[in-house]
Amino acid sequence: MSDHDHADSPSPTADDAPVASLLSRISGLSTNAEPASSSSSPSDTPSAPAVRPKPNTSNPLFGRALAGVKSDRSSASATTSSAATSATSIAPTADKPASVPEEKKETATGQEPSQSQPKAEREASKEKMNDNTGFNGDDGWGDPVQNGNGDKVDDGMRSDAGLISNEFQVEVKLADLQADPNSALFSAKTFEALNLHEDLMRGIYAVGFKKPSKIQERALPLLLSNPPRNLIGQSQSGTGKTAAFTLNMLSRVDPALLAPQAICLAPSRELARQIQEVVDKIGQFTDIKTFLAVPKSWSRGVRIDKHILIGTPGTMMDMITRGRVFDPKHIRVFVLDEADEMIALQGLGDQTARIKRLLPPTVQNVLFSATFPEEVQRFAEHFAPEANQLFLKKEEVTVDAIKQLYLECDGEDQKYDALSMLYDCMSIGQSIVFCKRKDTADRIAGRLIQDGHSVASLHGDKQSEERDDILDGFRNGKTKVLITTNVVARGIDIQQVNMVVNYDVPDLGPEGGFRPDIETYIHRIGRTGRFGRKGCSVIFAHDQRSMEEVHYIMETLGKPMKRIDAKSTADLEQLEKALKFALKGPN
């Protein structure tokens, strides 16, 4: 693990040897770079690698160049692991999807016949949106940016960027996006067409969802059909994967049976808490109860009879094996959120595999993430055999609404000065600053506070209750800027976050030769730009090595980043102007 300070830090055991060896084969394989020099060190400011990592752009990192559902399996092969679960064992709520909409054959591009608004109407609605702001269209960027190859390209920052300054505009923008077949939020269907139980429909209306997103529309019929089939689903950050697997768990649980029937694992305490909240909200009109399985949440001898358990793998394992506080024999659904991390990392992957072996063989395995490096995909197929698969094409992985910038500064000290200068921008809305190390997070948070700024720091060395309070304070807007490590890099959904700062370039740690960690970068920047909202990300480059790493990220993702020179007042002013445009509008 590079800097993953998870709530649980499980360790491999002898009976997991085959899994461990598989895992060690795939660890650190998320980039196809050449091995870095062995002289790399895990310091805060590592020295430049002797061999610069070379991206292999011909080899897709995030999935086969194959979007859409693999629905071409024979019906014989469909009678696999999960098929043995009889239809009658599924709760009444799960019987509802009996007439799920027929699986659609999808094209290689994953596009479907458009039922979108006519173009003219869409243009008109965009125009209306801009009219609302009275903005003249100057977003602060006058010039094109360079991509990783040094080519000049349009950064898209001066375009028809929809401004999101109030709920009405969000609604307008969302309606527009959900009608656009190229958007990850596109939907040709309605929740009503998915034949969900009426109690769940009430939950969906209560949380304010009007139409399913693309991943929900595609995954839900596959997840809900009987006999249950495994599913591996990839879609961009902030596109509604949580609701997809939540609706499946809630549909498959029998409220009358007072025993755990679904398990959902996540890599951090923070994400597990958030998922529980979503399940509770969507399931509020059902009799289904949830339990949060994180350290100290359970006691030996106190049986757990809640229907859905959401937690981190170490605790879940302890609850089953050491505490014996529930019997896993009734588990029907096993969900892994951030699945690539849950199965690929030595510690978490090991624990996850051990838990899986304790579950009935008929369990439906559901794996979701925004990233699935190719090697992890292969392991995912082993983990969830005969699964329906939804993968993104490489160029679809990042969210276009997140404008990516890099800020060039001179050395470590200037990084802090630049961050301090950015504070006004960061507090326009809310921001998350990601550091590599916990002590860096504490140090810069301390300095910013001393300099009169209001920030909080969060990482895995803090006590659980303190972690909860800090994130709650940030979630409800009490704190505007959160300085943190990778502990909240994945999954955390706070819609008001409109800026992410990568104070340090994420790296793969010693196992990965300290090469840039592309997946973590994608997840970090994905904390902004949630479900159609606009966002900005800034990554700091302060020396030759970090500069090369930033270019490597650009090349690998095929997405340009706008360069900002920390020494140039004009650049910083432009940055502020652009952020205000993108984040708030001109006022």
Ligand SMILES: Nc1ncnc2c1ncn2[C@@H]1O[C@H](COP(=O)(O)OP(=O)(O)OP(=O)(O)O)[C@@H](O)[C@H]1O
């Ligand atoms: N159908 C919908 N209509 C409107 N909003 C939705 C819908 N589905 C999900 N959302 C909202 O979108 C936001 C992002 O959803 P979610 O957290 O599930 O994203 P995700 O795909 O899991 O992202 P990540 O990869 O970062 O974990 C949430 O605030 C959620 O409430």
